[in-house]
Amino acid sequence: MFAKHGMVVSNSEIASRVGSDIMRHGGNAIDAAVAVGFAMTVTYPAAGNIGGGGFMVIRRSNGESVALDYRETAPAAASRNMYLDASGQLTNKSIVGHLAVGVPGSVAGMIAALEKYGTMSLNDVIAPAIELAERGWVIDSAFSRGLSGDSAVLTRFEGRRVFYPNGPALAAGARLAQPELAWTLRQIAERDLAGFYEGPVADSLVAEMQRGGGIITREDLRAYTPIWRTPIRGTYRGYSFLSMPPASSGGITMTEALNVLETYERPAPFGSTLWAHHLAEAYQRAFIDRNAKIGDAAFVAVPQDTLTSKAYARALRSTIDERRHTPTPQLNMAARDAMHTTHYSVVDGQGNAVAVTTTLNGGFGSGVWVRGAGFFLNNEMDDFAARPGSPNMFGLVQGEQNAVAPRKRMLSAMTPTVVLDPSGQLLMVIGGAGGPTIITGTSQVVLNVIDYHMSLADAMRAPRLHHQSLPDSLTWERGGLTDAVADSLRAMGHGLRATRALVNINAIMRVRGGWEGVHEPRSRGSAAGY
Ligand code: DON
Numbered sequence: 001m002f003a004k005h006g007m008v009v010s011n012s013e014i015a016s017r018v019g020s021d022i023m024r025h026g027g028n029a030i031d032a033a034v035a036v037g038f039a040m041t042v043t044y045p046a047a048g049n050i051g052g053g054g055f056m057v058i059r060r061s062n063g064e065s066v067a068l069d070y071r072e073t074a075p076a077a078a079s080r081n082m083y084l085d086a087s088g089q090l091t092n093k094s095i096v097g098h099l100a101v102g103v104p105g106s107v108a109g110m111i112a113a114l115e116k117y118g119t120m121s122l123n124d125v126i127a128p129a130i131e132l133a134e135r136g137w138v139i140d141s142a143f144s145r146g147l148s149g150d151s152a153v154l155t156r157f158e159g160r161r162v163f164y165p166n167g168p169a170l171a172a173g174a175r176l177a178q179p180e181l182a183w184t185l186r187q188i189a190e191r192d193l194a195g196f197y198e199g200p201v202a203d204s205l206v207a208e209m210q211r212g213g214g215i216i217t218r219e220d221l222r223a224y225t226p227i228w229r230t231p232i233r234g235t236y237r238g239y240s241f242l243s244m245p246p247a248s249s250g251g252i253t254m255t256e257a258l259n260v261l262e263t264y265e266r267p268a269p270f271g272s273t274l275w276a277h278h279l280a281e282a283y284q285r286a287f288i289d290r291n292a293k294i295g296d297a298a299f300v301a302v303p304q305d306t307l308t309s310k311a312y313a314r315a316l317r318s319t320i321d322e323r324r325h326t327p328t329p330q331l332n333m334a335a336r337d338a339m340h341t342t343h344y345s346v347v348d349g350q351g352n353a354v355a356v357t358t359t360l361n362g363g364f365g366s367g368v369w370v371r372g373a374g375f376f377l378n379n380e381m382d383d384f385a386a387r388p389g390s391p392n393m394f395g396l397v398q399g400e401q402n403a404v405a406p407r408k409r410m411l412s413a414m415t416p417t418v419v420l421d422p423s424g425q426l427l428m429v430i431g432g433a434g435g436p437t438i439i440t441g442t443s444q445v446v447l448n449v450i451d452y453h454m455s456l457a458d459a460m461r462a463p464r465l466h467h468q469s470l471p472d473s474l475t476w477e478r479g480g481l482t483d484a485v486a487d488s489l490r491a492m493g494h495g496l497r498a499t500r501a502l503v504n505i506n507a508i509m510r511v512r513g514g515w516e517g518v519h520e521p522r523s524r525g526s527a528a529g530y
Helices: 013-024 029-043 106-117 122-135 141-149 179-191 199-212 218-223 250-262 273-293 310-317 437-450 456-461 483-491
Strands: 007-010 053-059 065-070 227-229 232-236 239-243 341-347 353-359 417-420 426-430 474-477 496-499 507-511 514-518 526-529
Touching: 007 013, 007 029, 007 507, 007 514, 013 029, 013 122, 013 341, 013 526, 029 053, 029 106, 029 122, 029 179, 029 341, 029 353, 053 106, 053 239, 053 417, 065 106, 065 239, 106 122, 122 179, 179 199, 199 218, 232 250, 232 437, 239 250, 250 273, 250 310, 250 417, 250 437, 273 437, 273 474, 273 483, 341 426, 341 507, 353 417, 353 426, 417 437, 426 437, 437 456, 456 507, 456 514, 483 496, 514 526
Parallel strands: 474 496
Antiparallel strands: 007 341, 007 526, 053 065, 053 353, 065 227, 232 239, 239 417, 341 353, 417 426, 426 507, 507 514
C-alpha cells in the first residue's frame, strides 16, 4: 500500500483504519499509535490488549528519539521459585491461569506516550475503541479460527460467555459486541490512569485474581510505572537504527548480530549456504549472550556497551568457522508453538515515526478474562526464567539474570525498530511478533532491504531463518532453502528444523513521494493510509 502522508500497518484492518483516520483528522503518529493500541484490544484480543504490556520506539520528525518501556512487572508477592512444585519441577502455572499474570503496563504506557508526545485528548483517541466495543464489529474467519484453536484454555475462564456463547467459538460473520470492555474503556477515557489502576476496574481485576489464586494486589496496580528509556542505537553498513533497550533484549541482540554480519566485507548471496550459515552463527552467538547476560537492568548488571560494540563483534566473528556450525552447549528441549503478540508501525505526514510491539505473551495470554471488566490478562511471567537453565514456552534457555523477583520486569525479545538511511533520514519502521523469532525476523527484513536492495514487499516475503542458540537448530521456512543448500548446511553440522512460517512483521518504508506499508504476508493484517 502506498500513502503520501500518514500510514499505519497492523494485524487488524479495522485498527489500521482507526489510526489512519486519526491522522487524517489532524492527529500525529503518537495519537494514532495510541488509538490503534486501544482499538486492537477490541478487534484483536489475542494480542491487542489493556491487560498486557509493550514497548514503543518513537522517532520524531525533529530527529529526537525515545523509547518507552511499559512491560509488565512481577507482582510484589512473586518469588524466585513460585513456578516449581514441591519436588523442584517446573509447573505450567507461568503459562496458564491467574499466577501467570504480570502487572499490566499497557494503559499506563499508552497514556504516558500520549501525554508527552500526542496532540489529542485521551477521550478522543479511545473513542473509536469504545464505539467498536459497544456497537460490535463483524468477525472474520481468521478471528474465529484463532478462538477455536485456543478454546481448550479460554473456555476454562470467564471469557467463555463472550467468545463461546453457545459452546463453539463465534463463527465468521458473527457480530461481536463487548459491553464490559466498553465500560472499562470508558472508565479509562473519563478517569485517566485511575480509571484502570484504581477504582472499579482495578477492583474487578483484583477480585478476578482472588477467585483464581492470583497474587496481583491493588498496591501492585497503583505502583505500576512505565519507564522512558534511551533507545539502543546501532549501525550497519552506513545505515543506523534505533531499537528497544532492556527490559527487552531486542535492541541489544539485533545490534550484536548485525555487528557480527557487518564484519563480512560483502554479504553472502541471498539464499546461499553461506548466507544461512552466517545468519545462523551470528544469531546463535547473540542469543547465547542474550539468554545469559540480559535482564531487567534495575535488578542485574547488563553489559550493554560491550555487547553492542563493534570490537566485541569482531571477537565473536573470529570464533565462526566458515565450514562448520559451532554447537551450542546442550541443555534443552523443544518450544511450544501457539502464541500471540502484535506489532504495528505508524508514520505521519510530518515524518514522526512510532514502532509499537505489544503482547499478552501467549495467544489470549493466561486465558484469564476479568469478569465485569471484559479483557484478557497476560501470561508474561513465563518470559522469566521460571527455573534458570530450563526452557520457557519459546524454548529459550535463560539464566539467573532473568530469574523471577518482586517488581522485576521479565526479559522480552520484542524489537520495535526505526531504521535511518545513511543521510540520517527515516527509512523504515518495523517490528514483529513471534517471541525470539522477532529479533531474527526483523533484522532479516532490514538486511534484505540494505544488503539485497529488495523492495519492502520482496523483503517481507523472502524466506526467513531463525537460530536462538538453544535448541541448537536452524529453523527455516519450508520451501525457503533449496535442497542443495539444505544438504550443505546439514553437512556443516546444522540441525535443520522446518516450520510453516516464522515471525509476524508489519513494516513501513519511505519511498519516493511517500510511504509503502506491507503487512505480514504470512498472517492477517492491513496497511491503511492517506
Ligand atoms: O516479550 C516477549 O518476547 C514475548 N512475550 C513475545 C511473545 C510473542 O511474540 C508471541 N507471539 N506471537
